[in-house]
Amino acid sequence: MNRRFVLAAAPLILLALTGAAKKPLPRKAPPPAPAAAPLGDLVRVTMVTELGPIELELDHAHAPLTVENFVRYVDARRFDGMTFYRAMRLAWGDQPNGLVQTGLQGDPRKLFKPVAHEPTTLTGLSHKAGALSMARLAPGTATADFSIMLSDLTGLDADPKSDNPDVQAGYAVFGRVVAGMDVVRRIWDAPLSPTKGEGVMKGQLLDPPVKVLTVRRAG
Template sequence: MLPFLALLAQAVAPVPAPAPTPTPAVSNPAMAPVKVRLDTAAGPIIIAVDREHAPLTAANFLRYVDGKKLDGVAFYRAVKVGDGYGLAQFGTRNDPKRTLPPVAFEPTSKTGLSHVDGAISMAMAKPGTAAGDFFVVVGDLKSMNAHDAEPGFAVFGRVIEGMDVIRRILGSPTLPTEGVGVMKGQMLAPTIRIVSARREP
């Protein structure tokens, strides 16, 4: 199994799409999406967390929100893979005071979700290692879905407000010498602080 960074380097490729992929319909009203607001130094972002189609991954993210473990973390990585394509990554960066145990892997082949523009997904080294780091997709990157022998990554929701903020973060300056391996040149300088992460009413 390739580590997350190597897999990401191979997997991230823009895929043209004639129309956006709709989010699967909610069949259980009790599991309707939960809105989470990230107040960041670049502006607010609102995420619809999909508890019905990705229950384990969604619950993991909500544990970080409810435990206030994302307050004070940052967007620290911007991966640009073409004009209008890429991802912005944030999270605990393995801080032992913030990071919870890894969550079981829910591939897109199981959830029916996809790495479309605005999708939020879990960073991981391999399936079963995802914990407290997340990324938001800019553009259509369905190559990050599960396919053939590749596990892909676990989508669990979508940004419904604030994609302009995500695009500003993706376009923010990076240090050409910072980062290890394929992350070199992708580390934001400065990072974009998340002031708070809270459920919306």
């Protein structure tokens, strides 16, 4: 440690020791945190990845609970540093056909409480190319992971006629990509691991994952 730093620090140490003998002054209450900007019917978000930016438009008018959940993560900057970790590539149909997935992958240090499920039968939205859709296990367990559709995958919409409760619920669409689908395509085309992952995820995990640098409200 250089001498200059030690000398500079010494008065601070003395001040702390001297102050300890005095009755502490009452602390002022911290100023309230600034209120988050209100959400309109449509909310623009910019997601900057290491392969380029992706512009998102969140449909607060039709999927308010899901959008408010998503924006909470954005405003808390908890999406910064996450990765796109999955590319599902369907061999049938017009290419590209499938989706990419990103999020916090269940990191308990960053997760908020799960959001209530908003089915497409309620929102009127659909899994069209460019749609944003919440990943989940059972309905009502979605937190911070979501997918971007590379193609129309309307089979992920809620289907009230199905005998399967999970298919009846479908997945929750909450917005769409309005610019940067070329970046989404580059993520989808990135190398996959042939061995990582289990079950349906095996062979769908990006290796290496594509890093998300920042996610911010735009404007």
